Amino acid sequence: MFRKKKQRVDPLIQHLMAVVGEKNVLYRREDLVAYECDGFTLCRGEARAVVFPANTEEVAAVVRLLNRENIPFIARGAGTGLSGGATPLGGEVIVSLVKMKKLLQVDFENRIAVVQPGYVNLKLTQSIAGEGYYYAPDPSSQSACTIGGNVAENAGGAHCLKYGVTTNHILGAEVVLPDGKVIRLGEDGIPDLPGYDLLGLLTGSEGTLGIITEITVRILKTPEAKQTILAYFDDVEEGSQAVSDIISAGIVPAALEMMDQTAIEAVESANFPVGHPLDVQALLLIEVDGIAAEVREQAKEIVEVCRRRNVREVKVARDEKEAAAWWANRKTGFGAMGAISPDYLVQDGVIPRSTLPEVLKKIREISQDTGLRIANIFHAGDGNLHPLILFDERKPGEKERALEAGSRCLKVCADVGGSITGEHGVGIEKKEEMRFIFTDEEIEAQLRIRDVFNSKNLLNPDKLFPKPGRCAEVKKEIKERKLAEV
Amino acid sequence: MFRKKKQRVDPLIQHLMAVVGEKNVLYRREDLVAYECDGFTLCRGEARAVVFPANTEEVAAVVRLLNRENIPFIARGAGTGLSGGATPLGGEVIVSLVKMKKLLQVDFENRIAVVQPGYVNLKLTQSIAGEGYYYAPDPSSQSACTIGGNVAENAGGAHCLKYGVTTNHILGAEVVLPDGKVIRLGEDGIPDLPGYDLLGLLTGSEGTLGIITEITVRILKTPEAKQTILAYFDDVEEGSQAVSDIISAGIVPAALEMMDQTAIEAVESANFPVGHPLDVQALLLIEVDGIAAEVREQAKEIVEVCRRRNVREVKVARDEKEAAAWWANRKTGFGAMGAISPDYLVQDGVIPRSTLPEVLKKIREISQDTGLRIANIFHAGDGNLHPLILFDERKPGEKERALEAGSRCLKVCADVGGSITGEHGVGIEKKEEMRFIFTDEEIEAQLRIRDVFNSKNLLNPDKLFPKPGRCAEVKKEIKERKLAEV
DSSP, rough: OHHHHHHHHHHHHHHHHHHGGGGGGOSSSHHHGGGGGGSSSOOOOOSSSSEEOOOOHHHHHHHHHHTTTTTOOESSSSSOOOOSSSOSSSSSSEETTTTOEEEEEEEETTTEEETTTTTHHHHHHHGGGGGGEEEOOOOOTTTTTTHHHHHHHHHHOOOOHHHHOOGGEEEEEEEOOOOOOOESSBBBTTTOOOSSOOHHHTTTTSHHHHHHEEEEEEEOOOOSSSEEEEEESSSSSHHHHHHHHHHHHTTOOSSEEEEHHHHHHHHHHOOOOOOOTTOOOOEEEEEEESSSSHHHHHHHOOOOOOOOTTTTTTEESSSSHHHHHHHHHTTTTHHHHTTOOEEOOOOOOEOOGHHHHHHHHHHHHHHHHHTOOOEEEEGEEEEEEEEEEOOOOSTTHHHHHHHHHHHHHHHHHHHTTOOOSSSSTTTTTTTTHHHHHHOHHHHHHHHHHHHHHHHTTTTSSSSSOTTTOOHHHHHHHHHHHHHOOO | HHHHHHHHOHHHHHHHHHOOGGGEESSSHHHHGGGSSSTTOOOEEEEEEEEOOSHHHHHHHHHHHHHHTTOOEESSSOOOOOOSOOOOSSSSSEEETTTTTOOOEETTTTTEEEEEESSSSSHHHHHHHGGGOOOOOOOOTTTTTBHHHHHHTTOOOTHHHHHHHHHGGEEEEEEEOOOOEEEESSSTTTTTSOOHHHHHHHHTSSSSSSEEEEEEEEOOOOOSSSEEEEEESOOOHHHHHHHHHHHHTTTOSSSEEEEEEOOOHHHHHHSHHHHHHHHOOOEEEEEEEEEEHHHHHHHHHHHHHHHHHOOOOOOOOOHHHHHHHHHHHHTHHHHGGGGSSSEEEEEEOOOOOGGHHHHHHHHHHHHHHHHHHHHEEEGGGGGGEEEEEETTSSSTHHHHHHHHHHHHHHHHHHHOOOSSSSSSOOTTTTTTHHHOOOOOOHHHHHHHHHHHHHHTTOOOOOOOOTTOOHHHHHHHHHHHHHHHHO
């Protein structure tokens, strides 16, 4: 009896092993722990197995098997997502793309590169920098995150103000559909194909329409010159106005980042302090790039704009080393919160640029209401806010209050005509908040699109959209929340 | 009897009149003639009626009526499209948007404008130029074409090399779905909403998914300086190489246009001759824009690149007046063909930039094969070719040979990894050529998307996609064509 029991292995696991090889399937409890969540750690679930296919054919074979057996499944890259898009809810098979990590082709003349989905974002720029090229989308996690994951989430980054988010840099993809069929979307190097823009539809679909197995991206010529400007403000509103003034002056900086006092306290307590004064209310970090003459002129103009807005101090980086230190300090951002708080929740809202002062004021009110500190680090030029809600999970009720504060921040963004996510996606985290910006009809139209590709809802189920049927309930909840805010 | 007959008016017309008013419905044969085709004049059909709604509510009411009665219908702007997207095939009701032509809002701080679909493209730039702003997409027909039509076709233009096509400038839309429901896509000023990119899906869907009734567009700051460079080459290949060299040098011109000898002959015979020598084989017209220092430096570099490619003559425009004359001459382009040929057919293919010399050679071979002159005017920087096939409809068989030559040009583009349309759309004209670049599976996926929105296929039926079921036949045809080419 004992021997017999030991031999009984889940037949599904055996089938998966037959496709990708025994070593490329994880199914033991202790091996699955690492796949319980992605970068959104507040929600966890257990997968049934994790498989590591080596190529498109193996992905397609795995998907055909899972589709036939009606087993739900999820594609996963590096697992750096911040909204739970790659988190299992229980029982899914995770299709990890990390072994498909080759750079397949670089064509400098037509300015394209072809990569496998598990290829790490930063490696592309590192591989082509010697020839004077780079890949523009630069999420903060770029040293770990994969380009496949970037496409699924339509990832952004500090430099998306001037260069656009992932969707602006993707020219083609090979995709395994949820039934195991393989299609190609887009033509290498041809940005605007006739018919419907299925490539655009796939980008940012958060892993619900297909599994990407190959990607053609646009590469850009490295700008001749760069310049970084740092400005300290004693007043958040003056800093916000400076942001608007810079854009209104016709300058499109490569990056235009803002941090508030709490965020400055955190980054100065973390790994790369650079001596920012701890009493300033807002800090702007601005990068301009282009040809040398243009960059000099724009840096000068930005300094003048800041001075007209009562800046306490504004300076242009003396050299590349100083600029790199300022950026390293900024990029510790989210992680740095650990230096001043046991736990934190990062949110990701978008607002029309002109509403920045008003929205920051409302976020301060939410902080006062809930008794939780909220730091703000954000891509100010795009109006893409990242309120960081600081809390202590050990204190009863604080996690719930943090989630509530996060949701209220998103409501503020939605109410001024903005959005509930700029670059982190909806995933599990913000499903119900989709109702802040979409009507039932609009959500229904999106679900019908999902049904076209993912008719059995096996691929990344229960992500991205609010639960059907719960509408009335959630509307009541939102209404109550609103009343509570009044 | 006679009186009775006279009174019998089509009840559908009466219903339409009840919705939009008697004056806003055309139904007499003589009134319908003007709506028999759009800018693609080789195919004509008769509509059942043309209605002119005044607002979204009227559009929705008309659509609800037509949907209920199962009457096919087509949205139409200025009718300047070049692939027959707004052409009736027989019996459709045309919903003309030309009376919905207001500029509803301009918000300089957030850099957006809101327009009705019938608002003329060029008027937007004219309205905001005084404040130092402009709207980037600039189809050659911009003085007549409407922004609603631009969205439907995802229109391009000479300046799309640097600034992108229409889809890159659309931030939101109000849409009447084929069942009469009204939805909003995108949020004013927020480029990247969560969920599927339905706005991107709608853009370029050639009027098959919904009728656009309001559009939010991005407006840009007018560049500080511009400079136009003109270069004459004795060799087409040298000219093509100069195009690649300019891009490889890291310059992204605002526009990079090329004309071949036949095209030069035409524009010099038309309304705005500027004295181009008639014996040059290729002409490049290049515009750079940005801040003054950058523009000067780039113009200098372009001149040097051209010299390295054995340019016969290269010059920078002395002043705005000279630049404007060169551009006016270029913009007579397609129409100018009338000066050297009774009829012409313009095609619209896209190729990877590096294949330009090879493709131009093949187009010359098609010209020799068919005995028809082919002029080339094109957006060389984007690899967007416009072969203009010159013919005389009065000569038996010439029209058919011209259509055949056009299709063969598109096949050449598809074979080098390009596309069958860059900015003119598929419409009626290129439906079967869709098979050059899409598999049955890929076309099927697109038709399933159409079904989500346009389940009865009443909205712009029989456009954009090849006829289902004709696949085997057309494949045979393509194969025969290929054999004929060998």
